[in-house]
Amino acid sequence: MNSPHKEKRYLKILTAVACVSLLSGSLVYFALKDQSLHYSSEIKQTAKVQYALVNEDKGARFENTDYNLGSDFVTLINQDTENNWETTNRSVAEAGLKSGQFDAVITLPSDFSEKLLSLESVSPEKATVSYQIREGQNEQANQAVHSQVNTVLQGFNQRVVRMYFSSIIRNLSDAQTNVNQMAATELSQNTFIISNIQAPFSTLPDSFRSTQSIANSLKTDNELFKTQQEAFVKSVASSMEANNNSLDASGKALESTTNSVNEFSKEANTRLEKSTDQYKEQSEKDKAALEKQWTDDQKHYSDLYNALYTVGNAKLKELQSSDTATGSFMADFKAKAGEYKTAQSKVKGNLEAQITSLEKEVAELRALRETIAETYYGSKDLSVQTATDKDIRSAILNLMTKPENRSKLPKQYIEAIASRLPMISSGDLSALIAKLEQDKLISSDEATTYRNELKIVSNYSSELGGSLGQNTTFKYLSSAATVTSPATYPIHQTIEFDPSTGSQTVQLNIDDAKMGNLELEGVTKDSIEASIRQQLKDTGYHVTAAVSGNTIQVTFVNERTASTTPVASSDSGGSSTSNEDASDATTSTNSTSTSESTAATPTTSPEISQPSYATLPKKVSVTISGQIKWNLSDDVKKNSYNQVGYSWTDGSSVQASAQLSVFNGKYDTLAEDLPTILKNFQNLDLAAQQIVTLFASPGASLDINQFAGTLSSGTLVQKASPDSVYSLYNNLTDDERASEISDVLVTKYRLAGDNLYKQVDQQLKGVTDILGEKENPKEGTLRQVYQSLPDSDLLVKQASALNTWYGEMQKVLDEAHNQWKDSEKLAYESVVNDQNPQPEKMNTSKLEEEVKSLLSQYDSLRDSSKKTAQATADGAAQVRDISPQIQQLNETTESIQKSADGVLSSLNQSVKETSGTVEKNTSYAEQFGKVLANAKSGGADNKQVFNFLSDPITTKVTEGKTQAASHISIIPYYMTLLLSVISFVIAMTIGRFVKDRQEREETDLLTTKKWDLKLQSFLPTIITATVGSILFSGVTIGVATAANGFLWFIYCFMLMASLILVLSYGLKKAPYPTYIVSSSLLGFYLLLTPILGVATQSGSFLNFLYRLSPLQNIENGFSYLLVGGSLGIVTILLLLLFVGIGVGLNLFTRKK
Template sequence: MRKIKWKIVLFLILAIGLTASVSILGLNQSISKNRNQSQTEKQDSAIKSEQVQKMNVALVNEDEGAKLSGKEYLFGNDIQTSVLKDKTHDWATVSRGVAESGLKRDIYNLMIVIPNDFSKKALSLTSDSPEKIQIYYKINDTGNNDLKTEAEKTASDLLSDMNQRVIDVYFASILTNLQESQDNIKELVNKEKKNNDRYNVSVHNPLANYTDQFKTVQDYTGSSKESFTGFQDLLKGHENSLLEADQENKVYGTDLSSLLKMQQDHTPFGTTFEDNLQKYTASLSAENVQSQLGALQQANALLYRELTSSENTTSLMTQTQQLQNYIADVNARITAVDQSLNDTINAEIQDAVKQDLVRILSGGAGGSNEVFTIASLDPDINKRFTDTLTDSIRKLQYFSEDDAAMLGIDTGAYKKIKDLAKQYMNENPTNFSDADKAQNPSKNVINDQIVETQNKKVQELKQKGITIQSDSLALPETDPEMETEVRLNFDSRFDLENLTLTKDGQNVDYQIAEQSDGKLILHFSQENGEAGNYAISATAKLKDNVVANDIPIFGSLKINAMAVQKVKKEVVQDKAATPNPDPGTTGNESTEPNNSTKSSAGTEATGESNVGATDDKTGTKEDEPAIETKEETLIQEVYSFEFADLPFYNKDDFSLTDMFKELRLIVRNYERTGILFQLYYGINPWNSNYTPSGSLDSQATSNSYYAIFNRDDLLETIAVKASGNMTKAYKEKLSAFELRIADYKQVMSDADARSQDVAARLIGTNQEAISQNENLAKMLSDIDSWREKSSGLVSENQVVLGNSSDEQAAAMALDSSFGSLLVTSQSLADSTGQNLDSAKGVYDTFDAIDQEAKNIQKSGENLISEAGGLSGSLAKKLQADQTFSKNFSKVMKNSRVGDRQNENLYNFLSNPVEKVNGKAIVAGDKTTPYYMVLICTIIALFSGYVISAFEKRRIQKDQFREELSIASRNLPITSITVGVAVIEGLMIGLISGKIFDVSEIGYFFWIGICLLLMLLLVSGCTYLLRQLQMVGMFIILLVLSLYLFLTDAIGLNVDKTSAFGTLQKFSPLQYLETLLNRILNGESNILILTFACIGVAIILIVSNLFVVKKETAEGEGVHES
């Protein structure tokens, strides 16, 4: 157990160390990559600029010039002036013959000729078929490719300059014509504006005035017609008014007659109303009405007294309150009885009954007190347990503590089980022989098998040995005069035989320079100093003086070899310094035998100088030595041969099946004995806190089988059961009585609620009675007031009857005078109708005059409309021409600055596009997720391998594994897997979050993503290695290879339509890189990938709980309980 714990701690330390180191190395490499690349680009740019080679260039200018638009152009002279200012190369203007001669005599590297028709062809843009310009150049080809490339570049630059100058002339001609057109269009628009103004003043305006005069005449006639129409309307209105007045007068006469008749009909009603009013007033004053109102007032007063609570009275309200108090008192008493009954039911009466039953059954009542146990009633039950324990103790094998540790038995538990067995045999001596009690150590069969196997293996190693073969090592070219040295270091218990050195499969001759125990130095020459692939093979045989114990079971043959290439160099050293007697081994002492890295010659020289200085200090003091230069042999490079692992033993050397059977039988007997002690006595020998004290009987716990069989009294158990049945019936009756009390409490509660309701209603009725008394008093006051008002109304009715008689007489007089007024109104209406007929003829005359004026006005309006349309069209055309002139003047407005041409614009038009080298862009945002996924996968693979290996060892030691369910078997290893993944995820999240600035995406969110990735990868690797083993490792390496060789993060460009692009889609690690890439770039579309990772992680964790392994459970002994 302690070894396993230490291995777990070691595994955690290694996992944390691997996580931290790989994360820091990989992520720092990702961060520093861009910086190193930018610095490298700057250095390359500086080196390239220094490597530009300066040339001598001869320029031959034969251009005769040409004219364009009356202007003379000489492009050849302009180009000549421009190139002479260039300091990159040495330019010279010479004739064609001098240039040809200088080119042949290596005076010039390049000759450029500008032909005589250069300007003429450049200005042929006005012709129908413009000719392309041609320049001629020759290069002095001396075999220098860089010089030739630079000459081509110079000619190309000169051609670009010529093109720019020709384009400048083209644009200057175009812009000159454009500017002249802009000036002419302005003058044309101004002239058109003057003609338009002249038309409006001389033609359109007089015609409009002529039409307006005809409109004035039409207005006069219209006014006269409208005035006479008003006069006609006045006469017609007057006639209508007279007719309407006549109708109203007739209606008024009819209404007046009706009024007189109505007054005559209504006269009797006034007399009747007076009589009824007097009768009603008399009825209000009757004595019976007064008596009824008084009785009603007394009844209300009585009802109010009944509904009012007061002392020393028996009103309805007082009795209701007394009833409520009674109900409350009864409820309190019932509650007290119920509480007392509950206390009685819950009382521990069962204990008293149990004690009496025990006393009676044990005979305590008759003076005796017997105890009955299971062992006393049935001894066979206890005997079966003791016989099983006795048989298990007899099968125990005893060893020394060293042998027990070698067999894998816990030494602490082994010692305790051994002591318990000895104590049990001493307490039960009749069941064991003296040999059993002596506990003599047994013969270690397994150790004998191991020793036998070791002896066979030693003889095999001495006779046949181990074949050694190195991997092929590529050695570069070296000095053919120098020998290459091979240094071999191997196990000193072996000798090397049949040593062979091969180059590309062919044997190479060598000389042995030095040979000792575990060390061999060879010298050979590389043929002509050429490079080649070298390999070493040999047979390692064990020396005769080596015994079996010197060869470890789990050891392997260690061997390493180095190839040392040497070179001769001149070094400065003291004349008095002691020279190295063996130049061939100069510097060998400063190189470790197992060094697998390259060492430079400079480092080796420094080591020799230090040695010389040390010798000078230890020697005697002499005069200052002279300094001289001397040629010495130094180490140039060191290369290491790689060898495969060569274990001494393999799995076929041991009969593992028989050994495991024997070991399992031994361990099973001890575990079985310990479990029987734990079951029978309750003693746990695997508990580190357990210390034996006293006899086994006294150490037995209360819940052990020994206590159940020999200590526990059966009578007490029977008494507990019987007392429980007796008290159960008694409690059932009390419970039924309690239910009846609860029902009575419910009835009293309902009565209390009803009394509360009655009291509330009485209070409401009391309020209504008070309100009714107030209303009754108010009604009596109103009746008195009504009686007084009705008396006044009777007296006023007498006055109304008198006035109605006077009104009737006045209406009759008005009816007689209204008839004469109606006749006069009818004659006036007839006269007005005749005047209206005379006015109609005058109106028809004015209407004809007005119609003629309208016709003349309409003709004038048509004429002025046409003239106005023409004027508007001219105005629109003028406006459009002005707009065109304004826009046309803006075309290439920047071609002139004041009165001079804009040279900056010409420069832009001749070369509008300029190349700017923006350097290369390094996709640093892709390498970071790549490193993260690679780091997590490497760590997960290491963790999965260690966990699966640990599980195999745990399965071999767990003999009771078959008795557990699948999930219970795998729960510990799954918990370790999850815990390791969480620790590694936290480490990676903290380290990467510290190296990268993840404040924008959230520090805790980043750690959570790292935890999720590690849970997913560690659970997946662990499950594949545990369930599929070798196939699982193949799947892991296949997935990792798909990711490493098909990812885009390291600069590879995989065609998405190819087969490799299809394989890239099926790489799970590629999706993890995509998730990290989106998170680091701040994208929001990560939910689907995140939840998918969470789901897969949960599935893999659950799958680890159901890993199924094929196990063979063979062995002797049957577990009994």
């Protein structure tokens, strides 16, 4: 008989089996039989997408024309034949979206045209087109709708931009003009304020300070005046009293003085008569001396003027002389100018020829590079970097045959090889390969490959017919091995010397010693000394020069003397002549002087006479004419083009610098032969590759060198592999033919093409670097050297201008000489005339009368002094003190000064701010001009200037959270799975190792509580759940790159904590139901996941389960956070509720 325990166990087993069967059957049915699930994923995806367009655009006016761009948009989508479009209103569209009639609804807002045509406003706004996608579709359908909508909007964007692009440019131009005028006006106003208000007003405070200082000074002076006034009154009183006493004494002394004056007057009259006679005698002698001085000076200055004119005229005629025998400056300068013109024209002609030759070579190399690309890569537009293996296989097939004649390919392929053989030189090609290898222009491996290719081609020609081309004579084979002769260059370099240094050395140096050395030739010391002496003439300096190798040394000797000669004048008509210094060859015209004396004996005074010298120039310049010889080093002789700089230095400073360049004639022949050489090598390589491809096994390595080694014992036909193209080509289909081209052949063929392409490209780059760009060539290139050469007629024009100046100088000198005339004689004038007559004898009678009058005045003065002293004392008492007025002036001035300081401070601040505004406006005007220039010319700033034009229409997706965030990201799907699995594993671990405390029956009987705390098991559970949730949330923040890391962390933490707590409780209390429920939820989630391309039919039962799926809602939350969404209040409250339920289940236990 079965016990009750066994019956319960069997009941549990039957229940578990029934649940598992029900769960499995449901999942299988929904996955394989339910049409609502398969309809969306299989049938709907193959049908056309059904769109609904809601046009609410009201139109707008632009440039006096009414537009309705919404209608234009409707016209545009009507041209879409791949999808179904229906224009309807908003309510119908929303209803159709919910019912599944429409897959997407696109809405044009009422201001669609207005915003698109708002570019003329200050802040144009983009038009927003919103669209909504039906929920319940799979991700593939969503992406198809997104792509279609974006395509339509992009096309409409372009049409809108083209419609009014010209209006934008016009408005930008007007705006730029207005901004420039505004900036100019503000600048003018700011300048006016600074110059007419701020500058004059800035001195006003200082004026107030000066007034204040004067007022303080007046106050001090007033106090001093009061003190001095009191002292003055006392002084005047005492002085008046002393004057009275003095006047009494003076009156008595005046009487005795009068008698003495009378006696003195008589004696003075006698002396006056004698002086008058002496003056008349002296006047006659002065007249005679003045007449003689005028005669002597007239002759002396006339001689000096004529001598100066004669010397100057002779020097100008000497400079203008064209007689080369006299070594004149002009003749030598004209000759050098002619030589310079001839040499410069020759140099420019040579450079023009070289540039033309290199330009032709660049064109040929570019054409050859395109031919190589077309042969090896299948297209002339491909290169080493852009060609793929597919392009290489296509090129090989093109070489093997023509597409329209593949049935006869073997014969035509052989004919193709035969047609290429005449393009290969039969004779000198082998010698050319050896020569190129010897000169290290190609490597030994490349030379071996070319020889083996030539061997293969030669064997093919002799065995299967087809002759090689005629023998081509390569000029390169007969070129010289090295450059033997140095390069020479004519020079005309001007350098300067400082006479004050005494001795100065200038040296020619090469900038890079590795390039060889320079030698200075044809420069003589005589030409240097002659040029410097001409500049130091009459300065008292002598010069000597020495030329040694590349060094020029000039020594200046000071020959000025410091001796002087005294000159004395003699009376009685004698003459005195100065002694000549034996060391001085020049005698001054002022060394002899003659003076005449008639009566009195003049004094003798010493005078100093010395030669006069011209001013010593600070610098003297010398033009060095000769040539520079450049001896190239062995390392650079092999270069086809060399360039080096050189400089003239005097100690530590550089006076001049230039560059020399030379072409190596050895490689000129190589440059001429290069097109022919490359064509021979190209045809040789192509023919060899074709032959190897034809006769070698596809499975073996198609290496040229290995295949050539097999030909040492047998013919090509004998060595042809049984599975080669030559043996089996007629049995191959197109697909088999392409598949039989082995990767090794593709690699080798590509390698050969890459090597040849790189050689031509490198040669092209080298020639281009030598030639330089046509516009702004780099330093050292041929075009830069040619453009930097001066005009060949430069010195000839300067010589002509100098000759004209000499003629004008001669004319000026003649005019100045013809203006000479004798000076007028000065008439002798006496100081005695009607206005200034001779003095007469003194009359003393009048003096006596005046003395009597003076005595009377003394008496009156005594009385007046007494009265004046009394009046001064009375007047001083009536003078008022001005200290109060000065104090008031001080206070008023200080107040005005403070006001002026405040006004000036405000004015300065205003001017500063105005200046800043003007500067900003000016900068803005310049930037605006740059923007406009970029807008007109398509510059680099167009991205900013035409940001609105580049994308005038933006989209706004008004779909649900799931669709708005899902797109194609699989991160939310993985996050949901990981969260579920990790939470389940942690919950199982807690249920396995953390057991509830077993309550004893005695404890249950001691208390009547139905609920009790179980802290012993709660603490490990809550700690494990918290640590696991924190770790999972923290790790996934960095991996998922969520827009808001904090919300992502809170969401992960609360979800995982609640799942761990609830699952751990279920696994401990009811493990089997927990397993069944968890498996069911996970199975339905995996079955209905949209990320896998599954969709449900709207309104179906599966669609209802899809909306209620907890895991699907968790995934939606992750998707929403991933694209920058936030957590709502309801979501946060639900998460807190779940966490609270989990805590309560694990914290409290119900007693049995």
